Amino acid sequence: MEKRKFDVAIIGAGGAGMRAALQLSTAGYKVAVLSKVFPTRSHTVAAQGGITAALGNVTEDNWLWHMYDTVKGSDYLGDQDAIEYMCRMGPQVVYEMEHFGLPFSRLENGKIYQRPFGGQSRNFGGDQATRTCAAADRTGHAMLHTLYQRNIQAKTHFFVEFLAIDLVRDAEGRVQGVVALDMEKGEPLLVEARATLLATGGAGRIFQASTNAFINTGDGLGMASRAGIPLEDMEFWQFHPTGVMGAGVLISEGVRGEGGYLVNGAGERFMERYAPHARDLAGRDVVARAIAIEIHEGRGCGPRKDHVLLKLDHIGKDEILDKLPGIREIALKFAHVDPLEAPIPVVPTAHYMMGGIPTRYRGQVVVPARTGPEEAVPGLYAIGECACVSVHGANRLGGNSLLDLLVFGQAAAEHIVEFLKENPTSPPIRKEGPDLALARLARWERREGSERVADVYRDMQGIMQSHCGVFRRAEVLKEGIVKLEEARQRLDRAAIGDHSKVFNTARVEALELENLMEVAFATIRSAAARTESRGAHARDDYPERDDKNWLKHTLAHGDGTIDYKPVRLKPLSVPSFPPKTRTY
Amino acid sequence: MSAIRWRSRRGMLELDIVLAKFLDRHETRLSEDEVKAYLGLLEYPDAELWDIITGKGEPEEAEEALLELIRMN
Numbered sequence: 001m002e003k004r005k006f007d008v009a010i011i012g013a014g015g016a017g018m019r020a021a022l023q024l025s026t027a028g029y030k031v032a033v034l035s036k037v038f039p040t041r042s043h044t045v046a047a048q049g050g051i052t053a054a055l056g057n058v059t060e061d062n063w064l065w066h067m068y069d070t071v072k073g074s075d076y077l078g079d080q081d082a083i084e085y086m087c088r089m090g091p092q093v094v095y096e097m098e099h100f101g102l103p104f105s106r107l108e109n110g111k112i113y114q115r116p117f118g119g120q121s122r123n124f125g126g127d128q129a130t131r132t133c134a135a136a137d138r139t140g141h142a143m144l145h146t147l148y149q150r151n152i153q154a155k156t157h158f159f160v161e162f163l164a165i166d167l168v169r170d171a172e173g174r175v176q177g178v179v180a181l182d183m184e185k186g187e188p189l190l191v192e193a194r195a196t197l198l199a200t201g202g203a204g205r206i207f208q209a210s211t212n213a214f215i216n217t218g219d220g221l222g223m224a225s226r227a228g229i230p231l232e233d234m235e236f237w238q239f240h241p242t243g244v245m246g247a248g249v250l251i252s253e254g255v256r257g258e259g260g261y262l263v264n265g266a267g268e269r270f271m272e273r274y275a276p277h278a279r280d281l282a283g284r285d286v287v288a289r290a291i292a293i294e295i296h297e298g299r300g301c302g303p304r305k306d307h308v309l310l311k312l313d314h315i316g317k318d319e320i321l322d323k324l325p326g327i328r329e330i331a332l333k334f335a336h337v338d339p340l341e342a343p344i345p346v347v348p349t350a351h352y353m354m355g356g357i358p359t360r361y362r363g364q365v366v367v368p369a370r371t372g373p374e375e376a377v378p379g380l381y382a383i384g385e386c387a388c389v390s391v392h393g394a395n396r397l398g399g400n401s402l403l404d405l406l407v408f409g410q411a412a413a414e415h416i417v418e419f420l421k422e423n424p425t426s427p428p429i430r431k432e433g434p435d436l437a438l439a440r441l442a443r444w445e446r447r448e449g450s451e452r453v454a455d456v457y458r459d460m461q462g463i464m465q466s467h468c469g470v471f472r473r474a475e476v477l478k479e480g481i482v483k484l485e486e487a488r489q490r491l492d493r494a495a496i497g498d499h500s501k502v503f504n505t506a507r508v509e510a511l512e513l514e515n516l517m518e519v520a521f522a523t524i525r526s527a528a529a530r531t532e533s534r535g536a537h538a539r540d541d542y543p544e545r546d547d548k549n550w551l552k553h554t555l556a557h558g559d560g561t562i563d564y565k566p567v568r569l570k571p572l573s574v575p576s577f578p579p580k581t582r583t584y
Numbered sequence: 585m586s587a588i589r590w591r592s593r594r595g596m597l598e599l600d601i602v603l604a605k606f607l608d609r610h611e612t613r614l615s616e617d618e619v620k621a622y623l624g625l626l627e628y629p630d631a632e633l634w635d636i637i638t639g640k641g642e643p644e645e646a647e648e649a650l651l652e653l654i655r656m657n
């Protein structure tokens with residue numbers, strides 16, 4: 001097997017991976033970034049709404065208010081040390097991107113344009129704040145292109161169209177790199193590194209209705225899980241309130257930020273009933289659940305009463321085309337309506353994974369060990385959507401994810417620099433180091449099989465959608481676990497028809513499905529175990545939040561067992577925000 | 585040949601859907617020139633490709649016929 005040696009291997013070239021890479025390459029380290037797609041086609045490119053930071057360009061603001069909103073938004077499950085760190089660093093990382101050349105939209109006075117987003121308040125729960133910085137409706141695209149250009153200048157080494165298969169570890173569990181599949185050649189490559197950083201993004205494709213691109217298959221989570229690392233808080237998935245009915249394509253919250261609102265089958269502006277103060281700009285979980293209740297109770301729209309409508313025509317043609325330019329094309333193409341004249345049919349759609357690989361706020365991956373619940377795995381880091389640091393807790397606020405990518409991309413890079421200084425060399429890789437990865441590749445060479453990957457894929461998505469969606473209940477979840485177990489067994493019996501080497505998409509999809517399966521199991525098992533409702537996890541049979549028993553993080557192991565660890569309620573320097581009832 | 589399948593995997597779900605539909609219908613019938621033109625289209629950044637498909641961007645002349653097929657999906 002071909003082998004390459006670097007100081008750091010970064011898996012994933014989205015906003016998180018490229019932010020970290022830039023820092024490390026600039027510091028003079030030899031950095032490899034692996035990506036299964038061309039870097040600027042990473043999912044970060046889809047982020048339209050913007051990045052949240054308390055710049056105070058439109059309304060007076062303060063990072064502590066941002067912190068309060070984030071803690072409250074997380075339904076108090078977020079770790080307050082990590083949240084403090086993120087909100088405090090917000091303005092700095094945004095100005096840094098401005099300096100790198102990210103073309104932000106501008107206010108008349110020349111400052112960075114900011115728009116109001118759901119869950120943002122002034123003065124600890126007071127009036128709406130205006131905190132999300134935007135580059136028109138293409139913030140993610142602008143961020144990714146800026147970071148890519150900078151990385152090229154900094155001589156980051158990109159391995160494009162390389163699919164990471166599994167981590168390579170020594171006998172003590174230290175991570176020493178990764179085995180990847182060179183998709184063009186169809187051959188494995190061993191990338192040896194003193195530090196390995198997972199930045200593989202989300203896994204929204206476990207659900208049938210998802211706003212996520214097809215590449216969001218949770219590969220990093222699968223790799224971590226197979227390396228014996230539990231997955232944290234996987235029951236918490238954000239359902240975006242406004243995915244286009246049928247297609248999943250997202251209608252940005254920016255639409256509601258600019259004055260759009262939701263109506264039910266009776267033409268009622270129902271959010272006034274659920275969140276009298278914030279209305280359509282309440283937290284996403286609140287709005288998604290409100291829509292689900294309206295539909296569930298027969299107040300949906302259309303002949304099947306299976307969606308609600310997002311109305312924006314009153315905003316005015318010029319304003320829509322100017323402030324929300326992409327929205328019209330999406331509505332025309334996927335909903336077949338012109339939003340300048342008619343409302344858009346929408347449903348809650350799986351959007352963001354709050355859980356992930358457990359990390360501390362400087363990016364180190366941590367696992368329970370004899371010494372405590374959070375012992376660092378030497379040489380392994382995770383950032384971005386694949387990580388659970390946990391700043392989003394039970395529910396993420398819009399615009400906080402792009403912020404998370406930059407803040408923890410930088411923080412992890414800084415910690416890696418220290419780690420590399422303390423570990424100038426790494427022990428040689430054992431002969432059996434790459435075995436886990438090679439066995440996975442060999443498995444799909446098998447020609448005999450009674451099942452098709454595409455069928456299992458579709459069925460898994462259907463099971464997750466109907467058994468682990470917006471509304472959850474014990475019997476339904478339990479039945480889902482049984483069905484998912486059957487699907488997993490079918491995957492064991494599956495084979496692919498195509499055994500060619502070059503760009504064998506069938507093989508890639510099979511490998512991706514194995515990862516999705518790990519994620520789906522962790523999700524549904526964690527959801528069945530948590531008998532309370534908190535943030536995005538809504539149990540029909542346990543409708544209340546239960547701080548006495550459940551103010552703790554879930555850790556789902558690959559073998560099916562579940563552990564818990566405490567929430568970090570103590571911030572770094574400011575007083576804690578104690579749990580309160582969450583109203584908007 | 586599967587390179588065109590894989591490179592049709594994008595960062596934007598909008599493109600995933602439109603391109604997958606296009607390939608499902610036309611992949612086996614594309615001429616060599618059309619495959620070349622299609623691979624060329626895939627080189628555009630996601631946002632630009634989406635603009636081109638929705639009629640806002642400025643594609644090359646050689647890409648127009650192919651775009652018509654993609655837009656029909």
Ligand SMILES: Cc1cc2nc3c(=O)[nH]c(=O)nc-3n(C[C@H](O)[C@H](O)[C@H](O)COP(=O)(O)OP(=O)(O)OC[C@H]3O[C@@H](n4cnc5c(N)ncnc54)[C@H](O)[C@@H]3O)c2cc1C
Nearest residue numbers: 012013014015016036044049050164201384385399401402
């Ligand atoms: C439609 C949409 C709109 C959004 N809008 C916003 C917004 O306005 N504001 C906001 O804050 N957040 C937004 N989000 C969320 C945010 O975009 C994502 O959480 C964030 O971009 C994830 O970034 P990332 O760097 O962690 O991963 P990604 O950008 O998803 O990148 C993952 C990288 O990992 C690589 N990869 C994955 N698996 C492998 C493998 N096995 N081998 C090699 N490489 C691999 C991929 O090629 C890719 O380069 C939005 C999300 C969606 C779906």
